[in-house]
Amino acid sequence: MRNDAPVDGSFCASAQRLGIDSGDAAVLYLDARHAACTIDGFSAGARVRVCAQGRSTIAQLNLVHGGILKPDHAGLSELAWRRLGALDGCELRVQPAPSPRSFPMVRSKIYGQDLSVDAARAIVGDIAAGLYSDIEIAAFITACAGKRLKVDEVFALTGAMVQAGTRLEWPGTPVVDKHCVGGLPGNRTTLLVVPIVAACGLTIPKTSSRSITSPAGTADAMETLAPVALDTARMRRVVEQEGGCIAWGGAVDLSPADDILIRVSRPLDFDGEATMVASVLSKKLAAGATHVLIDIPVGPSAKVRSEAAAESLSRMFLAVGRAYGLSVRTVISDGRQPVGRGIGPALEALDALAVLRNHPDAPQDLRERALALAGELLELGGKAEAGAGLAMARATLASGAALRKFEAICAAQGGMRVPEAGARRYAVLAARSGQVATVDNRHLARVAKLAGAPQDPGAGVLFHAPLGRPVRVGDVLYTICAESPGALARAVSHAAAHPDIVGILES
Template identity: 85%
Template structure:
């Protein structure tokens, strides 16, 4: 390590892998006694640019003490390590990260200026490069949420997100895809839809997200069944072999700026329709889709609360998608209650497997929703005539072809495994007899998260009280599932404090 004070603001250290998962933030760990701290003024929280063997990334600087780091070394978080792809012990050059030059354009948006194509490209490009602090990103997210974006602005933002990452191209057409805007616990239709559609001969390279504030993302669920962190070459091989895949989008660098914006905006509870449309379509365009089906659940505790909001969202999806040459279709669905029984990665995976295997006790609401979406996608992709898609999807599932295709996709992605549910359980019982009239999706999801989902894949909730069911006093409404007694206790406490998660009225 060079302990002399850096004259140009840069210094060199050797790379040490610490095995620290810092989430979506790349972090460099430096000893407090390093000359960069004691003499050059580098402080905790500073943004630094790290270079090694021709690759570079931007990271946040964290300071450590007490001999954690080897002499002459700086530590890298797992995300920083992956981005650099550097071997342990190699030399790292560290320097102050350049300022975000485009932030003046964010200020312009705050004060009412339209977001042009050039402005969106500059802002999103620097966000993806790691040059924005979280406060600056929050300012941009707030500006987009507080001042409604026009169609041209959403078009500009979508394109900028695509430009900032990898864009896949496929030698076939059509290339179909689907997306649900979210808000429903347990709504895990993707493994079913991909299997049915691919079994019918359409190409569907599905990239999915991990959970941010929900109990499970599609990538979390799929990871309990097969590897999902495939790189672009591996993803291509799977799609070429099986016609479809279900992989984690973060591993193939599709629209990376969107992942950053989501991470900052979700805790703020800013999820306006403009940024939602840009987020969804940028990833579909980047994944090489030509035909996209969008599921929009509507319900009082779903992400989209009213039919009017769903129709407005549909118009924006169609306008922006059409401007990029996408064939977009939306489906407005029932978002009043969870779909299936399981809420949490392994529990949702078990539901999907039950449907794929045509088990007699498979959740019929999940089966019906998946078939409806698969049927629409078969029609949109030209594989079935108008009105004939549902029958084709149903026959494909019933024949076992979808189940065989799913097993083949899992094998191609690295091998199928069995999801394991947690062993610690607690049953929440009905305090009175009557009819189930309401379900609070958000609070039910909160119970599942407190139980450990998605961090503990086997944790979550088994839901047993769909709307309109007649229940008796003492009947099980839902079961909390955890992998530790401490997590179970936290979830029980929250459920006890919210006794109306399942609302029961006189029958």
């Protein structure tokens, strides 16, 4: 060690904003010639704690060559820059990041020990603080995958996720919420359920996610209609004024550790029953809900593949919800095909608008699915007697009250706009005559993503071939919409490589 080197192994550098979007990872960029690398042994991939102006964050160290940075400067990714509130030229102090003290508890779980309340809090707290690397997070996810967690452990994990973030409280009860476990393209019922339920007088502060691997999350679709990045104070004003909102949960810091776990788990394709329940219920508890409706679509290419798996998942939701005093109801629904016609942010939003406006050409499957869920929620929240919720929801939609409430919510969130679909189109045609027998939800969603969704809001797929529909050679099965020729070409190529995305049984 050099005589002038700090005993904590730290060094200082001047901050430089590079304008690099590194996604969910905070990154510190250092010239490979910097003394910290050549003398002190800092290497690429190391985790470091970066401090500036009274703030700190954990970041990954990346090395750059070719004179992009001055030897005495350090660059910050956009996420790191925001977390530190840094200014160009301000002093950064960088030191090795401490190893997470809770990781031995992850090892214990891997070797079969139960996850205690204290262990769950320690692990989730360290993950939320950025002390875990992605590989350590993946180890924790793997330790919890499948059926490795008991109900008591899911209870502990749920509570730890709530504790790590903001928790909202609302005057009076009930406060209702709904969630779909996912796997169905175009299933944008929230944009309909929230205004129907709020128009009937229930409080529904709906926080939703952006897409991680799907063509659109609810927040993506809603953002084509109105602002969704509401802070806590703005969200509270909207709910107090209109009885409901449709906001992006990331802006109010609800269960932030869960967002990190989702980011790492999705590429692994681990959607374990226990972690799904903890993920969903932690966000509902954090949002202040007292009554929660869970939609569980079941289908061969949905997230939940069998009735047995759906029943098991339902029992777990009910048990953990009950342990936290939540009134939870589950609905097992048809997940064999997309819902509505649009798949992608603007296309799904346009479907929802058509239903709210009672347009005769609105997708009836989306309409009926949303009405059924709204009816269940009205009964769960005590606004309708058992068996009467569907009629109340239907009357609220037909009268225009739901549309007026939706417009008012959009205005309160910052103003309503009407989205536009991508102008570049390609129609995928039936190669044979017969009847639509199967739909591959996953590959259809992949086509929509390759077309540009959700990054390009107008991109995606218009679906025209529901199960049971008779088709002839040359009929349009689905239309790909894109905003750029390159994205359209990629989507068309994938569709051509998977001609049975819509399976036709020849007659």
